[in-house]
Structure formats: C-alpha cells, structure tokens
Amino acid sequence: MKTGKVIMGQTRNRHKRLDWIQRLFLLLVLCLTTLLGVILCSSPETAPGLADAVAHLQGRSGVESPVTAVLLNFRGYDTLLEVMVLLLAVIGAWSLTKAPLPDQITDISPVQLGVVRLLVPVMCLVAAYLVWQGSHLAGGAFQGGAIIGAAGVLLLVSELPWLRDIPPLPLRIGLVLGPLVFVGTALFCLLWTGNLLGYPEGAGGWLILLIEAACALSIGLTLALLFAGGRPENELVKADKQTDFPCNRESL
Amino acid sequence: MIFFTTETPAWIVAPVVLPLIAGLFCFLFSHRTFSIALIAALLNFLAVCFLTRQLILFGPMHCHMGGWQPPLGITLRTDGPAVLMLLMTAVTGLGITLYARGYFSHRMVTPVRSDRHRQQQRYFWPLWMLLLAGLNGLFLSNDIFNLYVTLEIVGISAASLAALSGKPASLLASFRYLLVSLLGSLTYLLGVVFLYRSCGVLDLDLVQNLAGDGVEVRAALALLSVGLMLKTALVPLHFWLPPAHANALAPISVILSALVVKGSFYLLFRFWFEVFASIVTSSALNFMGTLGAIAILWGAIQAIRQHRLKLMVAYSTISQLGYLFIAFPLARVAGNAQLWSIVIFMALAHAFAKSAMFMAAGSVYLHLGHDRIKDISGVRSSLPITVFAYGIAGVSLMGLPPSGAFIAKWMLLSSSLASAQWWWALVVMSGSLLAMIYVFRVMSRFFVIPAGLPPDTTEPLSPLMEWPSLVLALISLFLGLLAPWPLLILAEGSTSLAQVFPGGMP
Numbered sequence: 001m002k003t004g005k006v007i008m009g010q011t012r013n014r015h016k017r018l019d020w021i022q023r024l025f026l027l028l029v030l031c032l033t034t035l036l037g038v039i040l041c042s043s044p045e046t047a048p049g050l051a052d053a054v055a056h057l058q059g060r061s062g063v064e065s066p067v068t069a070v071l072l073n074f075r076g077y078d079t080l081l082e083v084m085v086l087l088l089a090v091i092g093a094w095s096l097t098k099a100p101l102p103d104q105i106t107d108i109s110p111v112q113l114g115v116v117r118l119l120v121p122v123m124c125l126v127a128a129y130l131v132w133q134g135s136h137l138a139g140g141a142f143q144g145g146a147i148i149g150a151a152g153v154l155l156l157v158s159e160l161p162w163l164r165d166i167p168p169l170p171l172r173i174g175l176v177l178g179p180l181v182f183v184g185t186a187l188f189c190l191l192w193t194g195n196l197l198g199y200p201e202g203a204g205g206w207l208i209l210l211i212e213a214a215c216a217l218s219i220g221l222t223l224a225l226l227f228a229g230g231r232p233e234n235e236l237v238k239a240d241k242q243t244d245f246p247c248n249r250e251s252l
Numbered sequence: 253m254i255f256f257t258t259e260t261p262a263w264i265v266a267p268v269v270l271p272l273i274a275g276l277f278c279f280l281f282s283h284r285t286f287s288i289a290l291i292a293a294l295l296n297f298l299a300v301c302f303l304t305r306q307l308i309l310f311g312p313m314h315c316h317m318g319g320w321q322p323p324l325g326i327t328l329r330t331d332g333p334a335v336l337m338l339l340m341t342a343v344t345g346l347g348i349t350l351y352a353r354g355y356f357s358h359r360m361v362t363p364v365r366s367d368r369h370r371q372q373q374r375y376f377w378p379l380w381m382l383l384l385a386g387l388n389g390l391f392l393s394n395d396i397f398n399l400y401v402t403l404e405i406v407g408i409s410a411a412s413l414a415a416l417s418g419k420p421a422s423l424l425a426s427f428r429y430l431l432v433s434l435l436g437s438l439t440y441l442l443g444v445v446f447l448y449r450s451c452g453v454l455d456l457d458l459v460q461n462l463a464g465d466g467v468e469v470r471a472a473l474a475l476l477s478v479g480l481m482l483k484t485a486l487v488p489l490h491f492w493l494p495p496a497h498a499n500a501l502a503p504i505s506v507i508l509s510a511l512v513v514k515g516s517f518y519l520l521f522r523f524w525f526e527v528f529a530s531i532v533t534s535s536a537l538n539f540m541g542t543l544g545a546i547a548i549l550w551g552a553i554q555a556i557r558q559h560r561l562k563l564m565v566a567y568s569t570i571s572q573l574g575y576l577f578i579a580f581p582l583a584r585v586a587g588n589a590q591l592w593s594i595v596i597f598m599a600l601a602h603a604f605a606k607s608a609m610f611m612a613a614g615s616v617y618l619h620l621g622h623d624r625i626k627d628i629s630g631v632r633s634s635l636p637i638t639v640f641a642y643g644i645a646g647v648s649l650m651g652l653p654p655s656g657a658f659i660a661k662w663m664l665l666s667s668s669l670a671s672a673q674w675w676w677a678l679v680v681m682s683g684s685l686l687a688m689i690y691v692f693r694v695m696s697r698f699f700v701i702p703a704g705l706p707p708d709t710t711e712p713l714s715p716l717m718e719w720p721s722l723v724l725a726l727i728s729l730f731l732g733l734l735a736p737w738p739l740l741i742l743a744e745g746s747t748s749l750a751q752v753f754p755g756g757m758p
Contacts, residue, residue: 035471036442036471039446039467039468039471040446040449040468042467043450043466043467043468046449046450046452047448047449047450047451047452047453047462048452049448049452050323050324050452050453050454053323053324054324057320057324073318073320074318074320074324074325075317075324075325075326075397075398076317076318077317077318077326077398078326078397078398078401081386081389081398081401081402081405082401084272084275084382084385084386084405085401085404085405085408087276087279087382088379088382088405088408088409088412089408091279091375091378091379091382091412092379092408092409092411092412092415094375095371095372095374095375095379095412095415095416096412096415096418096423172279172280173280175279176276176279176280179276180276180280183269183272183273183276186269187269189318190262190265193319194256194260194262195262195316195317195318195319196262196265196269196315196317196318197317197318198317198318198319199318235374236367236370236371236374
C-alpha cells in the first residue's frame with residue numbers, strides 16, 4: 001500500500017515536471033515562431049526567383065507544363081533522388097516487420113465488394129490519364145501514383161483474401177521498376193548526349209512520359225505497401241536454402 | 253554518341269549512380285547481394301580514384317545535370333575537400349562491406365533466431381548501398397535544395413539501418429534518431445526557404461555572390477546550422493547519438509559513427525567558411541568553438557564512465573566531433589586553407605580510427621556475447637588481430653604521432669598559440685589525455701588473462717571480421733606520414749592556398 005502510494009506520488013511528480021518543461025519549450029517555440037515571422041515581415045522585397053528562367057526555356061524541355069518541366073527536366077536529378085527516398089521508406093518498413101494482414105477470411109459486405117470492383121478500375125484509368133495529362137497541365141507521376149496508391153488502400157481495407165497470396169518478387173519488381181527506368185533513362189541520356197538526364201533533342205517528351213508512367217506505378221505501389229505496413233508473408237522464405245548447412249553443422 | 257575522355261566532367265556522376273544501381277539490384281534479387289555490393293564498392297573506389305586523378309590533372313570540375321546551366325539546373329562539382337571526403341567514404345565503405353560479410357555469415361551460423369539474422373542481412377545491403385549513394389551525392393552536390401534531398405536519403409537509410417537489430421532498445425533509439433533526423437532536415441528546409449526567398453537562386457556559387465548581409469540571410473544560416481548541428485550531434489544536441497550508435501549491429505555502428513555524421517558536418521563547414529563566410533561573426537565562431545570544447549570534455553568524461561564497450565566508443569565519437577568544431581574560432585588567424593586541412597585531417601583520421609574501433613568492438617561482442625568492460629579480460633589470447641587493431645585505433649584517437657589526428661592536433665595547437673587563444677590548446681591537450689584514459693582502460697583489460705580462464709571453445713571469427721579493422725587502423729596511423737599527398741589534393745581545390753603550415757611542419 002505504502003509503496004503504491006510512493007510510486008503514484010513519483011509518477012505524479014514526474015508528470016508535473018514534464019509539464020513544466022513542456023511549457024518552457026512551448027514558450028521557446030512560440031518566441032522562435034514570432035521571431036521568424038517578424039523577420040519574414042520585415043523584409044518584404046523578395047527575389048524574383050526562377051520562374052522567368054523556366055518560362056524562357058520551357059520550349060526546349062519537351063513538355064508544356066512548367067511543373068513537369070522543372071521536376072523531370074531542369075531538376076530531374078532531384079526527382080531521381082526523391083524517388084529513391086520513397087523506395088527507401090518501403091525497404092525500411094519491410095526490414096522492420098511483416099505486414100499485419102488478418103489471418104481469417106472475414107465476410108466482406110457485398111456493397112463494399114461492389115464498390116471496390118467498380119472503383120478500382122476507374123481509379124487506374126484516372127491515374128493513367130493524370131500521368132498523360134502531366135505533359136501539358138497539372139498532373140504527373142506523383143499525382144497518378146497517389147491515385148494508384150488509393151486504389152491499393154481500398155483493396156487492403158476490404159481485406160480481400162488473395163492479397164495475402166501475392167508473391168513478393170512481382171511486388172519487388174513493381175517497386176524497383178520506376179527507379180530503375182529513371183536511372184536507366186538517365187544513363188542512356190548520359191551515353192547519348194554526355195549529360196545525365198540531358199534528353200536528346202526532340203525525344204524529351206517521350207522519355208519523360210516513359211519515366212512518369214513507370215514511376216507512377218512504383219509510387220502507387222509504394223504508398224499502398226506502406227499502408228500495408230510491412231513485408232509480404234513469404235518474402236524471406238527463399239533464402240532458406242542458403243542456410244541449410246550451417247544448422248546441420250551446429251547439430252553435429 | 254559522346255566519347256568520354258579523362259577530361260569529361262560527366263565522370264563525376266559515377267560515385268552516385270553506381271551505388272544507386274547496386275542498391276536497386278540488391279533489393280530486387282534475394283541472392284548474391286554481397287557480390288553486387290562488393291562490386292559496387294570496388295567500382296565506387298575506382299571511380300573516386302579516377303576523380304582524384306582528374307582533379308590533380310585538370311583542377312576542379314563542374315558538371316551540369318541535364319546540361320542546364322546554374323540558376324536553373326543542378327551542378328555537381330569536385331574540389332579538394334569533396335574528393336578527400338569521397339576517398340574517405342570509398343575506403344571505409346570497402347572495409348565495411350567486407351566486414352559486414354564476415355559479420356553476417358558468422359551470425360548466420362548460430363541457429364538462434366536465424367530468421368532475424370536472415371532478415372537483417374537481406375535488408376542491410378540495399379540500405380547500405382543507397383546510403384553510400386546519398387553520401388557521395390552529398391559531398392558532390394553544389395545545389396542547396398539537392399543537398400536537402402541527399403540529407404533525406406542519408407537520414408532515412410541511416411535510421412532504418414539503426415533499427416535493423418530489432419532489439420527494443422535499438423528500435424527506441426532509432427525511432428528517436430529518425431525523429432531527430434527529420435527535425436534537422438525540416439529545419440534545414442526552412443533555412444532553404446528563407447534563402448530562396450531572399451536570393452532567388454539555389455546554386456551555392458550564386459548564393460555566395462548574392463547573399464548580402466540581410467537579416468533574412470542570417471536567419472537562414474542560423475536555421476541551416478541548427479539543422480546540421482542536430483544531425484552532427486554537437487553537444488548539447490548529441491542526446492540521440494550514443495543509444496542509436498551503440499545499439500545498432502556492428503557494421504552499422506561503423507557506418508553511422510564514421511561516415512554519416514561527417515556528411516552533415518562537411519556541409520556545415522562548407523556553409524560557414526565558403527558560402528556564408530562574409531556574414532559569419534567572431535562571436536558566432538567562438539560560440540561554435542565553445543560548444544566544441546564542451547563536446548570534447550563532456551564526451552570523453554562520459555566515455556570514461558561507461559560500462560559497455562560500444563557505448564564507450566559511441567561517446568568517444570561525440571568527443572572527437574568536438575575537435576572539428578574547435579577549429580572554427582581559429583579561422584581568423586589560420587586562414588581558410590589551413591582550416592580546411594585541419595578539419596579534413598581530423599575527419600579522415602577519425603573516420604578510419606573510429607571504424608576500426610567499432611569493428612573491433614563488434615568482433616569482441618560477437619566473440620564473447622557481451623561487451624561489458626569489466627568482463628572482457630583475456631580477449632588478447634583469442635582475438636590478437638582485433639586487439640591490435642583496437643590499440644592502433646586508440647593511438648590514432650589519442651593523437652600520437654604519426655597518426656593523422658596528430659597532424660590535425662598539431663595544426664590546431666600551433667594556430668591557437670599563434671593567435672594567443674591558448675585556452676583552445678588547453679582543451680585539445682586535456683581531450684587527448686582523457687582519450688588516453690578511456691582507451692587504456694579497455695586496453696589493459698584486454699591484456700589481463702585471469703588465472704582460471706577456461707580454454708577458448710567458441711567458433712573462431714572469420715578473417716573478414718578481423719583484417720578490415722586492422723587495415724583501417726593502420727591507414728589512420730600512417731595518415732600522418734602520407735600528409736603531403738592529401739594536402740596536395742586540397743591545394744588543387746582552392747587557388748588561394750598560399751601557405752599551408754604557417755606554424756611549421758611538425
């Protein structure tokens with residue numbers, strides 16, 4: 001009884017002290033925010049930025065949308081590395097745990113099943129349209145990928161039984177496809193024009209569309225797999241054969 | 253088609269693209285991942301050697317990605333410091349790749365939790381290759397937003413690697429590491445926003461020309477610096493480092509401690525002494541130096557107090573990082589060229605010595621099954637090479653001649669005495685003394701063989717687990733004798749290098 005009281009008292013004390021520190025930090029963060037705000041407001045004149053340069057060189061980029069031109073042509077190297085960051089997120093998630101997919105097959109309401117059946121193909125179409133539209137309007141690989149990812153999430157929350165049985169290799173191929181096509185195109189351009197991602201004259205539009213289509217697929221898969229929250233069930237099974245003999249050795 | 257000659261600047265992309273492709277293949281294939289990684293590490297080393305030769309022959313190179321010139325496009329460039337950091341990464345990376353092979357194949361032998369070991373090996377290789385690509389990209393990039401992307405690659409892959417061991421302690425530590433790393437990245441990004449708002453460009457050379465003395469640029473520099481200091485674990489922002497580094501698997505501790513913290517430090521130094529050199533004030537430099545001095549003493553004292561070998565080595569990293577910052581207040585006397593050589597020497601020596609030491613600590617851990625310092629007596633008889641490597645790495649950390657750290661500390665001492673700031677010299681010397689205490693505290697245990705020690709029955713470690721650490725330790729020891737060569741490369745980088753040693757060669 002007495003120890004219980006002491007422990008409770010301690011936790012309460014610790015709780016109070018934490019609050020005090022939190023308040024202090026809150027105050028500091030508020031001060032910092034105010035300071036940054038004051039700095040931003042006190043210097044109203046802003047630099048022109050690079051919008052003019054983009055508009056000036058738009059014609060040579062191979063696409064009509066300025067956003068796509070910046071993302072995949074002028075600063076394509078940035079996007080190449082960003083796509084790697086997305087892949088890294090999946091590898092990191094896979095390295096931690098298996099996907100917590102439910103073991104039992106639950107009853108799916110027919111209404112939900114019908115909605116999924118109707119929506120998923122339409123979403124894939126919309127994604128393809130967004131990727132294609134990226135060359136002249138708002139759209140592109142990230143937007144298309146987001147739609148594909150949403151379709152994947154819809155399938156996952158419906159807990160369809162066949163999702164558990166997808167073998168890991170196609171998933172890995174799908175994940176790597178976008179980055180690999182991106183790097184491959186970059187190297188092709190390097191050999192052809194001497195610049196990494198320096199598209200040959202006239203071929204820019206097509207190559208950008210190729211990269212965007214592959215990346216949209218990979219990005220969509222990435223988002224859906226991040227929602228699934230881990231690696232597929234039998235991702236590591238194949239490596240079993242390699243380690244057969246050490247176990248035998250240990251038993252000797 | 254374009255013909256590539258030695259003069260073509262496009263070779264510069266090789267250290268980024270090679271590990272990138274290797275990382276993708278390591279993830280795609282579940283077999284032969286070690287061969288892919290080893291080939292990539294070797295090719296990366298060759299590519300860096302080639303870039304070094306190119307730098308010596310033709311001077312600094314600039315390569316515009318996609319052929320777009322600076323205000324719009326991204327530029328990669330080589331100069332002396334960048335090439336030396338690349339060399340450091342390539343050599344250490346080769347050692348880490350070999351060591352990791354030995355480490356994982358040794359652990360696969362034990363039947364306990366072989367599932368977990370398989371999982372660790374499966375994901376180690378792609379993460380490590382992508383981390384290598386990110387680091388190389390960071391050293392080469394000349395674009396402030398592209399640097400953010402490379403920081404992101406390095407941060408996310410490092411946090412995933414730190415979590416790979418799967419123990420609750422390491423999961424907790426790596427989660428904290430991830431949050432800290434994200435906070436650092438976002439602070440950096442906010443700095444980039446401020447800078448872009450006031451300058452309108454992202455290329456570092458253009459920023460250097462356009463950045464005036466405005467309050468917005470100062471705020472940007474402060475934000476960039478805080479973000480990078482958080483990632484470099486400068487005291488008092490070091491709280492995340494010891495648990496994250498000490499609880500990771502041995503090869504991963506090496507990666508985190510020897511390479512990852514150097515990346516953000518390199519950027520910080522570049523910003524303070526190249527890009528924003530005109531707006532940095534003496535008081536700011538002194539402030540950084542003071543933090544560095546606290547780091548040296550605090551890290552070393554904490555290292556002495558630790559009961560576990562890996563934690564001790566992790567705290568020693570905090571202490572050694574302090575030396576890099578103590579060079580800051582000497583800028584006004586030493587001049588940029590000597591400052592670069594101090595910092596680069598310190599970074600190189602620490603990278604080699606610390607990787608050797610963490611490898612040795614990992615081997616001892618694997619051999620004994622624990623790393624409690626009071627119970628590690630007698631390891632000398634079973635792991636002689638590892639103990640030798642530990643000793644040599646310790647010599648280098650203390651800064652005894654002829655190690656690279658000795659050269660760096662000598663330059664620190666001579667320039668601090670020349671500028672009549674003797675207190676920095678005092679900190680450097682007491683830091684070395686404290687380093688001696690924590691190195692010898694473990695070293696003496698290694699050599700005591702208790703009377704009733706049972707004969708060694710455990711499986712011998714593979715040579716891959718012992719020799720890389722010895723080679724890296726020897727490199728760090730003889731770095732001092734090779735000093736003129738790195739200095740030559742550094743001199744290629746900047747034309748303003750009039751005299752390197754105003755204080756005289758040691």
